[in-house]
Amino acid sequence: MRWIWIDTFVDFESGKRASAVKNISLAEEYLHDHFPGYPVFPPPLMIEGMAQTAGILAGEARGFAENVILAKIRLAKFEDYARPGDQLRYDAVLDSIDERAAVSSGTVFLNGVQIGRVDLIFSHVRGDNTLGLPDYNFVFTEQFTNLLASFRDQITSGSTTADEG
């Protein structure tokens, strides 16, 4: 099992921006406890969803050479709740990226209406440094990179946008 909080990418422009969606289903067990009788998608998982959207955007921009680790939540603001049956969309923009880190700004939409902002910083960590980390990429496993499968052709040929409709 893997901790994946986005269902699919609907837009991916290499090194620039990405959009992913998450459909919320009452089949997801945690919603039965959060809260009993009133299921609400936990806002911290919206931060995670944005981190995965922006993190894959940052990772892909440098050929998945480094582990991209969420290092700081610059901003997280939500103005509404998401509930079963709703669709969340995470729009992430890569503001800057270099060998040290990546900075993203993001907007969260609930059924197409903007409800939040999440701005993040990621650290780039290579396995061969002194932190005692594994020497393989432990962030971008196959399950994560498979999320980009439908965009692979566009990415390798210079990237573009998919049809959202």
Next chain:
Amino acid sequence: MAPSQDEVFEKVQDLLSDALGVDTEEVSPEATLQGDLGAESIDFLDIVFRLEKAFSIKIPKGELFPDDIMNNPEYVNGDQMTPVGLEMLKQAMPHADFSEFESDPSMSRVPELFTVKTIVNYVESKLAAA
């Protein structure tokens, strides 16, 4: 025209307030980033990115915060910076005020060099050189 010192300070004040989650009034010129404003290691990178954006400058690794010198065991003896280490740090950080630090250059006092004024001085030097 280059912005005045006050304009630079106000911009730095705003971005430090955002980066560190503190009130702008707390961001006085003398305030130290770690001791007074609670900055942690990742915040220094955040500050670098925010400065680059706010002032349209490029800050090479180790220029504003020369951690390569501070983390070099050759420049440290126990808790004290060696005279060579101190000299290297002074050369690397012309934007910092060493007048008090020099009398007791211990590693535990290094964070005192990183004040709001240090950053303002650095930005001004970058803008003047641009």
